[in-house]
Amino acid sequence: MKEVKLFxxxxxxxxxxxxxxxxxxxxxxxxxxxxxxxxxxxxxxxxMERRYWMGNIALIPRICVVEPDINEMVYxxxxxxxxxxxxxxxxxxxxxxxxxxxxxxxxxxxxxGIGGPTGLYTASYWSVADRDLILDIFEKITGARVxxxxxxxxxxxxxxxxxxxxxxxxxxDYIETRFPEYEELILKNPIIHARLKDNILLPKEVVHExxxxxxxxxSAFNKANDIRKVKPYARYDQVEFDVPFGPYSDAYTRxxxxxxxxxxxxxxxxxxxxxxxxxxxxxxxxxxxxxxRWTVPSGMVYPVIxxxxxxxxxxxxxxxxxKPYRIAVRGASYPQGLLGVEKYLPGHRIDDxxxxxxxxxxxxxxxxx
Amino acid sequence: MLKMNSMNSxxxxxxxxxxxxxxxxxxxxxMAIDLEEKDIHTVLAYLKSDGYTQLSILTCVDWLKxxxxxxxxxxxxxxxxxxxxxxxKLDRDKPLFRTVMEIYPGAEFYERDVHEFFGVEFEGNxxxxxxxxxxxxxxxxxxxxxFDTQAYSDKKYAPREYKxxxxxxxxxxx
Numbered sequence: 001m002k003e004v005k006l007f008x009x010x011x012x013x014x015x016x017x018x019x020x021x022x023x024x025x026x027x028x029x030x031x032x033x034x035x036x037x038x039x040x041x042x043x044x045x046x047x048m049e050r051r052y053w054m055g056n057i058a059l060i061p062r063i064c065v066v067e068p069d070i071n072e073m074v075y076x077x078x079x080x081x082x083x084x085x086x087x088x089x090x091x092x093x094x095x096x097x098x099x100x101x102x103x104x105x106x107x108x109x110x111x112x113g114i115g116g117p118t119g120l121y122t123a124s125y126w127s128v129a130d131r132d133l134i135l136d137i138f139e140k141i142t143g144a145r146v147x148x149x150x151x152x153x154x155x156x157x158x159x160x161x162x163x164x165x166x167x168x169x170x171x172x173d174y175i176e177t178r179f180p181e182y183e184e185l186i187l188k189n190p191i192i193h194a195r196l197k198d199n200i201l202l203p204k205e206v207v208h209e210x211x212x213x214x215x216x217x218x219s220a221f222n223k224a225n226d227i228r229k230v231k232p233y234a235r236y237d238q239v240e241f242d243v244p245f246g247p248y249s250d251a252y253t254r255x256x257x258x259x260x261x262x263x264x265x266x267x268x269x270x271x272x273x274x275x276x277x278x279x280x281x282x283x284x285x286x287x288x289x290x291x292x293r294w295t296v297p298s299g300m301v302y303p304v305i306x307x308x309x310x311x312x313x314x315x316x317x318x319x320x321x322x323k324p325y326r327i328a329v330r331g332a333s334y335p336q337g338l339l340g341v342e343k344y345l346p347g348h349r350i351d352d353x354x355x356x357x358x359x360x361x362x363x364x365x366x367x368x369x
Numbered sequence: 370m371l372k373m374n375s376m377n378s379x380x381x382x383x384x385x386x387x388x389x390x391x392x393x394x395x396x397x398x399x400m401a402i403d404l405e406e407k408d409i410h411t412v413l414a415y416l417k418s419d420g421y422t423q424l425s426i427l428t429c430v431d432w433l434k435x436x437x438x439x440x441x442x443x444x445x446x447x448x449x450x451x452x453x454x455x456x457x458k459l460d461r462d463k464p465l466f467r468t469v470m471e472i473y474p475g476a477e478f479y480e481r482d483v484h485e486f487f488g489v490e491f492e493g494n495x496x497x498x499x500x501x502x503x504x505x506x507x508x509x510x511x512x513x514x515x516f517d518t519q520a521y522s523d524k525k526y527a528p529r530e531y532k533x534x535x536x537x538x539x540x541x542x543x
Contacts, residue, residue, distance in 0.1 A: 038502040045486075046512060081396055211423050211475035223447070231398055231450035301395035302443050302452055304425070311423075315441060315454075317430050328428035330443070338478040368502060 002026060008353050010039045017065070017364030021341055021357075025350055033345040033353075035338050040368035048327045053079060053153070053294045056324065061147040063329055064366040066109060069102040070307045072151040077233065077303035078316035078327075079153035082296050088284060091155035093276030096234045097168070098141070098151060099305075100265040100272070104175070105134045106308040107265070110361065111258040114186065117354030118195050123186050130178060133171050140164055155283030165273050172266050179263060187256055196252035200356050203249070206344060211335040214310025215257045216360060219249035227306035239271040251359040261308075293322045307332045309361040331366030338367065375449070376400055387412050401454035406466065409457050413442060413472050420446040421453060427469075427479035429487040433514040436461045438487055442469070459489065468493035486512035 009020040020036035044063050048056050060075050061068030073095060080087060087095075112127020114120070135145040140161055142148040150157050186192055202212070204220045217225050224243035228236040244260040246253060298320040304313035309332035317326040331337075337360075345356055380392050380400065390403040404412055421444040430439040437458040445452050459466060468491045469476045480491040481501045488510035491497045500506060508525075509516050 038500075038504050041502040043511075046518070208422055209474045211425070211473070213423070225447045230447055299395060300393075300401060300430075300441070300454065302399060302425070302454060303396075304452065311425060311445070313425060313443070315426060315428055315443060326430045328426060328441075330426040334478070335475050339475055 003031060006350065010036070019337070019357075019362070019364035019367070021345065021353065023345075023350070023353065028349045028351070030346050030348055030350060030353065033341055035341040037338065037364070037368050040364050042368070044369045045327060045329060048324050050323065052292055052322050053296055053324065054292050056327075057149055057152055061149065062365075063369060064307070064312075064331070064363065066363060066365070067102055067106045067307055067309075068147050069098055069151065070305055070312050072148065073099060073234075073305055074303050074312060074314045075316075075327075076151050076153045077305070078301055078314055079296055081301040081303060082299045082316065082318050083153070084297075085154050085284060087155050088281045090159075090277045090280040091282045092235045093272050094156050094160060094282060095151055096236065096239075096272050097269055097276075098138075098148070098156075099234070100268045101134050101137060101168075103308050104262055104265045105131045107258045107262045108134075110308070110358065111182065111186065111255065111262070114192070114196075114255050114355070114358055117351075117358055118191055120186070120189060120191060123182070126178075126182065126185070130175060133174070137164070137168060137171060140167065152283070154285070155281070157283065159282045168269065168273065172269060176263075176266060179259065183259060187252075187259065192252065192255075195352075195355060196250065196255060196359070198250050198252075200251040200348065200352060200359060201249060202254070202360070204247075206340075207249075210340050210343075212310065212340065212360075213335075214306070214308070214332060214361060215244075215254050215261070216249060216336065217310065218243060218245040219253045219257055220247070221245065222247040227304055227311055231304065233305055235272070235275075236268075238275065239268050241268050251355055254359045254361075258308075295320060295322050296324075304330075309333045309363055309366075312366075329366065329369050331363065331369065333361050333363045334367050336360045337362040337364070376451070379451070379453075383412070386415070395454070396452075398450050399452045399454070401456060403456050403458075406457050406459065409440075409442070409455065410467060410469060410472065412455060413444070413469055416444055416453060416455070417472055420448055423447065424469075424473035424475055424479070425452065427476050427483065429483045429489060429512070431461070431487060431512065431514045432458075433461075438464045438489060440466065440483070440489070444473075464489040466491055468497075470494060484510075486510055488513065 003024045006023045006025055008023055010018045018039040022034040023030050024032040060071040063071050108127040108131045112123040115123030139145045142150040202216050202220050207217050207220045222245055224245050226243040229243055241264045244257045296318045298318050300317045302313050302315050312332045313330040315328040319325040387408055393401040423445040425443040425445050427442050438461050439456055439458050442455040443452055480494045481497050483489050484497040485501050485503055508521050
């Protein structure tokens with residue numbers, strides 16, 4: 001056997017974020033793979049210990065660049081648990097809308113993004129363009145397109161602007177007309193079939209071993225293991241939605257589940273707009289004096305939500321002061337991005353490495369933190 | 370009510386089998402238990418066989434004033450939706466612990482993570498000493514509470530003088 005060392009990343013069109021894998025290949029087959037995280041390590045956990053509880057709100061969306069809102073939600077939930085804060089009813093629903101719009105945005109990116117490693121660039125262009133419409137909605141609601149700093153402990157910063165409900169519904173109507181086109185372009189594409197079907201399998205035992213969650217877990221476990229179902233937060237227990245699951249997890253299945261989940265996100269948003277109280281407070285005021293210098297009662301809690309890649313949580317520790325004592329980030333793709341790459345990328349072809357990373361939903365920013 | 374009842378029954382069951390130093394309920398579907406070092410592996414193995422098949426995160430908290438590093442294993446039961454935070458305290462001066470890779474194979478990289486950032490040695494994890502995120506790191510574990518980032522920066526990077534350059538009224542630099 002003749003081994004050649006190749007670098008996938010850290011600057012590579014097939015890589016998701018600045019992340020590197022050292023691959024030892026024999027011909028076209030990967031024999032050994034070493035994950036090389038670190039380029040995106042920005043020291044968030046250390047930084048969070050240096051900032052006030054309020055100040056961290058502007059910092060944390062950047063932990064997960066592609067899906068910032070889950071950070072805001074988990075952080076807010078953690079503070080609320082520690083401080084025993086009750087969120088107003090309307091804020092729960094607004095949060096759900098924001099989170100599902102964010103899920104739509106990331107799923108669009110990654111669903112269309114499968115076009116990158118397969119050469120189907122039309123899909124990538126479509127998904128980026130449609131995602132932009134969601135960013136427009138975020139801009140109107142929060143003033144920012146990507147990093148919103150909108151979901152805060154105690155609720156959301158401001159109420160929805162007048163008329164935004166109609167704009168959201170208009171977008172949902174539009175995107176629903178696009179789903180069949182995406183399906184035709186991607187899921188029925190012979191290139192995608194050849195490259196993804198029955199390839200890059202994720203057996204049930206591997207899910208167990210690594211701790212994979214999200215679509216990877218559901219497509220292999222044949223169970224609807226979704227935090228929104230198993231441990232509902234916000235108001236997910238008051239809306240109807242279906243979580244796709246199945247017994248056979250290949251790359252094609254995992255990609256197709258993204259489309260199904262997008263359709264369910266649309267469904268959830270529609271129900272939220274209908275069921276949410278039409279008015280009422282969106283944020284509780286729980287501190288007196290200087291709002292910037294909150295103190296949070298001491299304790300340890302692990303708030304957790306379902307991101308597009310699986311279980312996303314923070315282990316939050318407070319010692320009663322005005323800064324967090326310790327926050328550890330559980331990146332949803334940490335298990336597959338590190339141990340998964342090392343143990344299960346070998347055996348695949350070089351040209352499948354990017355598809356492996358894409359369909360296993362490896363997200364470098366949340367691994368490096 | 371139903372959830373708290375089930376939480377209590379879980380605790381009663383554990384307490385009847387193991388030495389639980391303390392218990393806490395941070396959330397309605399969350400339990401935190403403190404154990405002695407020697408009991409962690411037994412309890413984790415038991416809980417895994419009892420449905421807590423997923424290790425969500427293994428991390429460390431540096432309680433500088435108490436002189437301990439606290440290991441926190443967060444495990445999850447997808448059927449019940451309950452997280453259990455299994456915690457133990459290590460001597461801060463010589464933190465050494467046996468790996469849990471035999472119980473939760475996914476712990477391997479978490480242990481390397483904790484070793485790199487906090488300095489905990491994991492016996493049985495042969496590669497826990499290898500750099501993971503901090504390539505060429507040459508100082509104390511940076512997540513320790515007494516790690517001085519300013520001092521490290523001053524030592525590591527030479528001080529520089531930044532000169533401002535102004536465009537003169539006639540154009541061009543002075």
